[in-house]
Amino acid sequence: MPHQSGFPRPPYPSPGGGHPTGGRGGCLCRGRRRLALFGGPVTGMSSEAPTLGTPFPSMAPRSAGTKVRMRNILAIASGKGGVGKTWFAVTLSHALSKRGCRTLLFDGDLGLANVDIQLGLMPAHDLGSVIAGKKTLHQATTPYPAGGFDVIAGRSGSGSLANIPPGRLQILTEDLLLMSQSYDRVILDLGAGVGKSIRLLSRAAGAMLVVTSDEPTSLADAYAFIKITAMERRDVDIRVVVNACNSTREGERTYQTLLKACQGFLKISPPLAGIVRRDTRVRESIRNQTPILTRYPNAEAAMDVEAIAERLLQG
Numbered sequence: 001m002p003h004q005s006g007f008p009r010p011p012y013p014s015p016g017g018g019h020p021t022g023g024r025g026g027c028l029c030r031g032r033r034r035l036a037l038f039g040g041p042v043t044g045m046s047s048e049a050p051t052l053g054t055p056f057p058s059m060a061p062r063s064a065g066t067k068v069r070m071r072n073i074l075a076i077a078s079g080k081g082g083v084g085k086t087w088f089a090v091t092l093s094h095a096l097s098k099r100g101c102r103t104l105l106f107d108g109d110l111g112l113a114n115v116d117i118q119l120g121l122m123p124a125h126d127l128g129s130v131i132a133g134k135k136t137l138h139q140a141t142t143p144y145p146a147g148g149f150d151v152i153a154g155r156s157g158s159g160s161l162a163n164i165p166p167g168r169l170q171i172l173t174e175d176l177l178l179m180s181q182s183y184d185r186v187i188l189d190l191g192a193g194v195g196k197s198i199r200l201l202s203r204a205a206g207a208m209l210v211v212t213s214d215e216p217t218s219l220a221d222a223y224a225f226i227k228i229t230a231m232e233r234r235d236v237d238i239r240v241v242v243n244a245c246n247s248t249r250e251g252e253r254t255y256q257t258l259l260k261a262c263q264g265f266l267k268i269s270p271p272l273a274g275i276v277r278r279d280t281r282v283r284e285s286i287r288n289q290t291p292i293l294t295r296y297p298n299a300e301a302a303m304d305v306e307a308i309a310e311r312l313l314q315g
């Protein structure tokens, strides 16, 4: 399959089959309201809290142990739904691929998968066939030549994977860890919420980008996700993406609100991965099922994600 769009071609055959691959947040931090919104401290967390803020690694050594390898898996999480996780995951995968990274985008929204819809992809196989035991993850990998990355699609719209048994999910996670060795980066688009399936799947990731908007509900849910993740895992690198802000300054304020809550209650300081501005062309590119970096590469939101990709690679 020809490699399109002039992206650098990674020097390896990919598993995909030949293709290489508003509100002022500050007000939330006052007095009792903050407690109500952010739900208080993590109980039982020790001073050996996760080392947050360590650089996202440049390519992890292949020979290192699983723990190191999994650090090339980056989960996109949020807590609240509809904050732009899937759009961001697609755009980040595209931006990383443009920079020569062998990238796999894994649709980990087991309830309402829609990576393939945003990309206008018609995958021959998806996670449904993998979980049913009919296909391997490798066989369910679909190249997305226009973006230069590979995709493992979920089962769009059916919700059929939402209640996958934990044992199956564990196997899927282990398979994903193995698959990740063939890529420089795996982007794992998670579903909304803090449910068990999401938490189990997110364990495959060594780093997480928690996406929030400036809405109080979104901030509170992002905090909840960070809190639960920090309780469960000491080693995870959590960073924050503020999406759909009216301005960079507003995004900065939103981040500070979340940061203060994390520092005050959880004693951790997840760094800011970046701010993505609100942009009408996001919706338009989704409606056209074409990545924003293809359709509107100079859109503000597109350039913001490019900058985040650049910083992630710099570590």
Ligand SMILES: Nc1ncnc2c1ncn2[C@@H]1O[C@H](COP(=O)(O)OP(=O)(O)OP(=O)(O)O)[C@@H](O)[C@H]1O
Binding pocket: 078, 080, 081, 082, 083, 084, 085, 086, 087, 088, 109, 190, 191, 192, 243, 244, 245, 276, 277, 278, 279, 280, 282, 283, 286, 301
């Ligand atoms: N930076 C942005 N500017 C403008 N609109 C945005 C931006 N980011 C996301 N959106 C809008 O938000 C909508 C929801 O995006 P998306 O489906 O990616 O969210 P999600 O967090 O994955 O949702 P879910 O939790 O349901 O999986 C998109 O249809 C898009 O219109």
Ligand SMILES: [Mg+2]
Binding pocket: 085, 086, 087, 109, 114, 190, 191
């Ligand atoms: Mg989504």
